[in-house]
Amino acid sequence: MNVALLVCYDGTDFSGWQIQKNGRTVQYELESALSRAFSLSVRVTGSGRTDAGVHAAGQVCNFPFDENIKIAPEKIADALNACLPQDVRVLKSAAVPEEFDACRSAKKKTYRYCVYLSRREHPLMERYAVRSGERPDPARMKACAALLEGEHDFAAFSASGSSVKTTVRTVYSAAVGEQMRFGVPCVSFDVCGNGFLYNMVRIMAGAVLAFGAGRLSEKEILAALRTGDREVLSKTMPAKGLTLLSVDYGFPLFGE
Amino acid sequence: MNVALLVCYDGTDFSGWQIQKNGRTVQYELESALSRAFSLSVRVTGSGRTDAGVHAAGQVCNFPFDENIKIAPEKIADALNACLPQDVRVLKSAAVPEEFDACRSAKKKTYRYCVYLSRREHPLMERYAVRSGERPDPARMKACAALLEGEHDFAAFSASGSSVKTTVRTVYSAAVGEQMRFGVPCVSFDVCGNGFLYNMVRIMAGAVLAFGAGRLSEKEILAALRTGDREVLSKTMPAKGLTLLSVDYGFPLFGE
Numbered sequence: 124m125n126v127a128l129l130v131c132y133d134g135t136d137f138s139g140w141q142i143q144k145n146g147r148t149v150q151y152e153l154e155s156a157l158s159r160a161f162s163l164s165v166r167v168t169g170s171g172r173t174d175a176g177v178h179a180a181g182q183v184c185n186f187p188f189d190e191n192i193k194i195a196p197e198k199i200a201d202a203l204n205a206c207l208p209q210d211v212r213v214l215k216s217a218a219v220p221e222e223f224d225a226c227r228s229a230k231k232k233t234y235r236y237c238v239y240l241s242r243r244e245h246p247l248m249e250r251y252a253v254r255s256g257e258r259p260d261p262a263r264m265k266a267c268a269a270l271l272e273g274e275h276d277f278a279a280f281s282a283s284g285s286s287v288k289t290t291v292r293t294v295y296s297a298a299v300g301e302q303m304r305f306g307v308p309c310v311s312f313d314v315c316g317n318g319f320l321y322n323m324v325r326i327m328a329g330a331v332l333a334f335g336a337g338r339l340s341e342k343e344i345l346a347a348l349r350t351g352d353r354e355v356l357s358k359t360m361p362a363k364g365l366t367l368l369s370v371d372y373g374f375p376l377f378g379e
Numbered sequence: 380m381n382v383a384l385l386v387c388y389d390g391t392d393f394s395g396w397q398i399q400k401n402g403r404t405v406q407y408e409l410e411s412a413l414s415r416a417f418s419l420s421v422r423v424t425g426s427g428r429t430d431a432g433v434h435a436a437g438q439v440c441n442f443p444f445d446e447n448i449k450i451a452p453e454k455i456a457d458a459l460n461a462c463l464p465q466d467v468r469v470l471k472s473a474a475v476p477e478e479f480d481a482c483r484s485a486k487k488k489t490y491r492y493c494v495y496l497s498r499r500e501h502p503l504m505e506r507y508a509v510r511s512g513e514r515p516d517p518a519r520m521k522a523c524a525a526l527l528e529g530e531h532d533f534a535a536f537s538a539s540g541s542s543v544k545t546t547v548r549t550v551y552s553a554a555v556g557e558q559m560r561f562g563v564p565c566v567s568f569d570v571c572g573n574g575f576l577y578n579m580v581r582i583m584a585g586a587v588l589a590f591g592a593g594r595l596s597e598k599e600i601l602a603a604l605r606t607g608d609r610e611v612l613s614k615t616m617p618a619k620g621l622t623l624l625s626v627d628y629g630f631p632l633f634g635e
Binding site: 131132133178180181200201204209210211212213214215235241243244245246247249250251302305306307366368369 | 387388389434436437456457460465466467468469470471491497499500501502503505506507558561562563622624625
């Protein structure tokens with residue numbers, strides 16, 4: 124039986140999703156919980172990696188489950204949660220078609236980047252957002268986000284050193300939201316696309332913020348998209364402001 | 380010179396505001412930072428205590444500052460932040476009238492209690508909110524909050540064992556808000572009053588939630604207000620969902 128999980132984690136104390144020799148990883152914690160809960164020794168396939176410090180509200184993964192274990196698929200979540208550390212939780216579990224692969228079957232992913240606006244550090248904000256001492260203009264941020272929508276070569280929005288076949292991706296939507304949280308103004312940048320290059324969302328978020336603060340122009344954004352030149356763009360924003368919100372497979376995995 | 384601070388802290392790893400023999404406290408961290416930054420050995424007066432685990436976005440305190448130290452009052456915040464652990468920050472500092480006392484001068488305080496609605500624990504929510512597996516009706520929660528507004532004897536909304544002259548308090552406003560956070564439905568209960576009994580906000584929040592879920596009736600809330608009988612009300616909600624939002628002194632302390 125092929126089982127999918129909807130997984131949420133606080134990335135603060137993780138060295139990312141993917142198992143590695145040194146460092147605590149989400150994938151390891153899940154595989155370890157499967158081993159403890161069900162004596163299952165399997166590889167868990169995630170929709171993709173998340174970097175050290177990146178959070179997830181809706182990561183998806185799948186693994187082969189032993190049919191002989193008598194448990195309703197939707198209860199696997201509870202059994203795993205009993206074995207997981209408190210910064211990872213399985214929100215839902217379900218049996219999925221045999222051909223389902225959390226990575227290869229993914230159609231769209233949505234990420235959120237959170238920034239809070241404050242002259243000084245705010246302890247209640249620091250965990251899931253990054254501070255900006257600037258006062259970016261939300262209208263300008265929205266205009267910049269709109270420039271990034273569509274199919275583009277996002278080479279300029281990618282960390283150097285990554286080897287991929289193509290740097291063309293489609294951004295279905297890029298939106299800027301404003302919220303107050305505990306009295307502090309916050310801006311969020313939500314981006315949905317068919318795939319993302321390494322550090323792409325964090326570089327996009329930095330560009331949107333810089334554009335909002337008047338440090339980048341429309342001409343420069345368009346030139347970056349056209350030329351692939353990373354130089355003009357702002358530096359990559361810190362990991363802790365980034366959260367993987369959801370992965371879309373074109374059908375409801377968990378029966379919603 | 381009398382100096383006031385606007386202080387923010389993540390209460391998770393604190394045994395509350397007030398200095399005690401065992402346990403890490405916010406008051407101790409501030410006094411310790413004053414000692415390290417300015418070699419000042421003074422007592423810091425808070426607007427009131429907060430319990431272990433309770434957060435603050437806008438706690439206010441004051442202390443006597445040495446006039447001979449050459450620093451602009453608004454820069455004291457930065458000097459202290461350089462000496463504080465990362466879960467406490469001074470957002471603002473200012474010189475205030477000599478007669479100002481953060482506790483006795485306080486006119487109103489506003490607290491927020493945060494609940495998130497989820498069948499299972501959500502690691503990105505757990506730090507500043509409490510999970511409810513119920514689906515409380517927001518309209519009912521708002522109706523309950525409205526019942527608590529005004530001048531009442533809040534004896535039923537107080538932890539036993541506290542000795543105060545009177546249990547009559549005025550609640551200027553009690554409001555319920557709904558938000559989505561990382562895709563998770565959240566409800567917040569904001570209450571502003573001229574003072575609060577021990578555990579009063581946490582008991583009120585529990586009552587509002589129980590009322591919203593249909594576990595408490597208007598008759599029972601009104602009876603609790605009339606008789607002072609704590610029995611009918613829900614139990615005190617956990618500390619981590621509570622945040623001191625602001626303290627109002629009837630004039631702008633920090634020159635806003």
